[in-house]
Amino acid sequence: MKELSLHLLDLIENSIEAGAKNIFIEINKNKEKTVLRIVDDGKGIPEDVLRDITNPFTTTRRTRKVGLGISLFNEVITNCGGKLNIKSKVGEGTELISEFPSNHIDLPPWGNLADTIYALIVTHPEINFNFKIKTEKGSFEISTEDIKSKLGGDNSFFDPEVIRFIKSYLNQNLGGIGI
Amino acid sequence: MKKLTLEELKKIKEKAQSDLQARSPEGKDKIVVHMGTCGIAAGARETLLAILDEIEKRNLQNVVVTQAGCIGLCEYEPLISVQKVGGPKVLYKHVTPEKARKIIAQHVINGQIVTEDVLSTE
Numbered sequence: 001m002k003e004l005s006l007h008l009l010d011l012i013e014n015s016i017e018a019g020a021k022n023i024f025i026e027i028n029k030n031k032e033k034t035v036l037r038i039v040d041d042g043k044g045i046p047e048d049v050l051r052d053i054t055n056p057f058t059t060t061r062r063t064r065k066v067g068l069g070i071s072l073f074n075e076v077i078t079n080c081g082g083k084l085n086i087k088s089k090v091g092e093g094t095e096l097i098s099e100f101p102s103n104h105i106d107l108p109p110w111g112n113l114a115d116t117i118y119a120l121i122v123t124h125p126e127i128n129f130n131f132k133i134k135t136e137k138g139s140f141e142i143s144t145e146d147i148k149s150k151l152g153g154d155n156s157f158f159d160p161e162v163i164r165f166i167k168s169y170l171n172q173n174l175g176g177i178g179i
Numbered sequence: 180m181k182k183l184t185l186e187e188l189k190k191i192k193e194k195a196q197s198d199l200q201a202r203s204p205e206g207k208d209k210i211v212v213h214m215g216t217c218g219i220a221a222g223a224r225e226t227l228l229a230i231l232d233e234i235e236k237r238n239l240q241n242v243v244v245t246q247a248g249c250i251g252l253c254e255y256e257p258l259i260s261v262q263k264v265g266g267p268k269v270l271y272k273h274v275t276p277e278k279a280r281k282i283i284a285q286h287v288i289n290g291q292i293v294t295e296d297v298l299s300t301e
Contacts, residue, residue, distance in 0.1 A: 001219065001220050006224060009214070009224060010216050013215065013219070013248065016246075017248050069216040116224065119224050119227050119228065119231075119246075122231065122244070123212070123244055123246045124246065147185065147188065150185050150186070150189050150192065151188060151189075151192045152192055158243045159240070160234055160237075160238045161191050162188070162191060162192075163231055163234065163235055164235045165187070165191055167231075167235070168183055169183045169184075172182050172183050
């Protein structure tokens with residue numbers, strides 16, 4: 001994958017597959033290092049799977065025998081001198097924390113983070129996402145609970161006007177903080 | 180330019196309230212974009228964005244887009260399925276953003292399945 005924002009999309013898809021209803025995503029980036037944290041309340045990862053989680057031949061899926069998402073991300077991050085840590089409890093949820101140098105030569109660019117957030121929010125109205133992004137240029141926060149409450153608690157907010165709004169909102173507010 | 184705030188969403192809601200009530204997801208055409216690792220690596224996010232863009236530009240009120248995971252057909256990714264109300268569920272393979280725009284115009288709007296890109300129909 002060419003962009004960190006695609007890895008992020010992929011990691012969050014794991015939380016969705018795990019049945020999470022609330023997903024909290026935090027990105028904290030300064031000149032030296034970036035910390036990414038994803039916390040979900042999905043079904044959690046059993047201990048034996050967790051021990052071997054960065055192995056590409058570890059997967060819970062039944063459609064094929066490889067699970068590439070976490071192993072790909074781990075590969076990219078460790079090549080840059082970063083680290084990945086996953087804590088999980090069956091029945092409670094999973095917390096993923098990754099720390100890596102912000103400007104390592106082998107680190108893919110963040111790419112279009114606004115597109116990743118937009119893609120997740122508008123196609124998963126049933127999930128509460130909370131994104132908190134902080135860089136040296138500023139910070140940005142969006143929660144789908146806010147969007148839902150502004151829409152009067154409407155759970156099916158898929159509508160051309162609403163998605164147009166969310167897209168512009170993300171591009172305008174996220175564009176300035178430089179990630 | 181003044182930045183958008185979430186408060187402005189309220190206005191959209193008020194404007195659209197009457198027709199929001201009239202619509203329910205059951206009576207809508209459904210597009211599913213597969214977003215497993217394989218799909219994302221093959222460009223599924225860009226495909227999804229093209230679909231959303233067409234819906235927004237053409238103001239398609241009767242379509243709902245959701246996501247699903249990998250279905251084990253990784254070599255055909257990006258995969259999307261289109262099901263029009265009362266119609267078959269059509270699975271499309273190798274859906275680039277350009278193909279996605281064509282599928283919206285030809286299948287979703289005009290009801291003509293784009294046969295050359297179909298992987299299966301159920």
